[in-house]
Amino acid sequence: MKKLFLLLLVLLAVGAWLGQKMVEDSGYVLLAYKNTTIETSIWVMLFVLVVLFFALHGTLNLINRGRKRSWKFTAWREHRNQRISRRKTLKGLTALAQGNWAQAQKQLVQAAERSDLPLINYLAAAKASHEQNNEVATDELLQKARSSTPEAEVTVAISQAEIQLARGQLEPSLATLLRLRSLAPKNTYVMKLLKDVYVRLSDWSALSDLLPVLRKNQALPEEQIRSLELQCYTKQLESAAASSGIDPETQLKTLGRVWHSIPLERARDIELVQRYTELLIKLGAEGRAEQNLRDLIKRHWDEKLVSLYGRVQGEYPQKQLQHADQWQRRHPDSPALLLTLGRLCMRNQKWQEAVQYFEQSLALEPSRDALAELVRLLRHLGEQSRAQTLLEQHMQLIANDLPMLPMPEEADLAAKVS
Structure with a gap:
């Protein structure tokens, strides 16, 4: 209230002062623009x-x-x-x-x-x-996603590739993924999808080129990459051996070229070596299969490769036996080598030596192969009782998961027979 009263007093004082000034002198203002003038106080x-x-x-x-x-x-x-x-x-x-x-x-x-x-x-x-299963609407929605956020092209394209792959549109999916690799070369998920497309297209050559990239970027577990490598290289070998319209010699050259393109570490894989050996034998090149196995064993000793060597018939059985005999000096206690030596002795018709090798292999490490080879050879040598004794001694090798069942006593069985 006091503030308002003071304000009114100030306004009255200012008004009185202005009124007095206006009476004393009204002043004069002239505004002129072209032909127009304004005069006022x-x-x-x-x-x-x-x-x-x-x-x-x-x-x-x-x-x-x-x-x-x-x-x-x-x-x-x-x-x-x-x-x-x-x-x-x-x-x-x-x-x-x-x-x-x-x-x-x-x-x-x-x-x-x-x-x-x-x-x-x-x-x-x-x-x-x-x-x-509405393909038209799906494509329209993907296009809307692309238009709404142009900077998310990689994300949209990945979804598009997944949908194309699920539809079975392998070629369009491949085209989308190859474009994605240029946009995002280090995207591991794109690599995985590309791997799936190559497998479904059976494009083993392209897959073999992709595998080192998958390993370098750790896109897949090492075990899975090894499995893919085995599948890829096996299919490439089979494809080379199955080439139609060319002579067997050209097929062998093509097969050999594919084999030598395989990394040495993978070329030691027993399954891959075995498949390559089978294809060589199929094309009539068992001698080349024997030489390849021999070279691999010299570079890298492997019991499975040694065992496979005994199954292959080289061009010169006697030299093949000599090579295996030289290996025994470095590996005298190898059950696989002893089994192979026994088989090679049989190829050279050295029956008694074969029996000895089979017995040594069986003594070091009982195996079905060693038992079967020894029993078969003994029966052909007329030693039926010895073969039967061996079978009874190593019954667990033939069937080691038989259930525990009651058996008749020998005396009771003899009484029933009489």
Whole structure:
């Protein structure tokens, strides 16, 4: 109350002072522009300026208030759209997880239309559409995802490649993945998808080029890469041996070229060596198979390779036996080598030496192969009782998982027979 009273006193004092000044001298203002002139007193001019100032100030306030209201409305509308979008996205993803594809697609598309980040919605909707086998809608949704977020081309293309692969569209999927490799050369998931496409296309040459990249980037466990390598190289060997329209010699050259392209570490794999040996024998090159096995064993001693060497018939059986006999000096206690020596002795018709080698192998490490070879040879030598004794002694090698069952006593069996 006191402040208001003081303010009124100040205004009255200012007004009295201004009135006195206006009476003493009204002043003179002349404004001229071209042929137009305006004459007035200085006090009128000041009054007009004050009025214009307050009018302009009021107008600006009105404009600012209008903008604030518009901004608040826009913010409210965006917040409402986001809230609706989140709710529909949640419903859509829940339906997707439950396998309700139609509902998921509907909710996700509606959410994408209100979302400021529609990429995820369109990609999930494309998956739901794909599960309904609606290829047209799926492709449209992928294109919308691409258009909504151009910088996410890699993400969209990966989804597209997955869907193409699931449809069985191998060539389009391959084209998409090759383009992705140029965009994201270190993306391990792209490498995995590319591996799947090569396997389904039986493109073993391309897969063999991809395998070192998979290993370098640790895209797959080492065990899985080794399995893929074995499959890949085996298929390449079989393809070379099955080439039609060419003579056997050319087939052998092609097979040999593929074999020598295989890394040495993989070329020692017993399954791969065995398959290569079988293909050489099939093409009538058992002598070359024997030489290849001999070279591998010299570079890297392996019991399985040594055992396989005894199954191959070289061009010169006597020299083959001599090579194996030289190995025994370094590996005198190798059951596999003794078994191989026994088989090679049989090829050279050295029956008694073969019996000795088989017995030594069986004594060091009882095995079905050694037992079978020894029993077969003894029977052909007329030593039936000895062969039967061996079978009884090593019954567990023939069947080691027989259940425990009661057996008749020998005395009871003899009494029944008599």
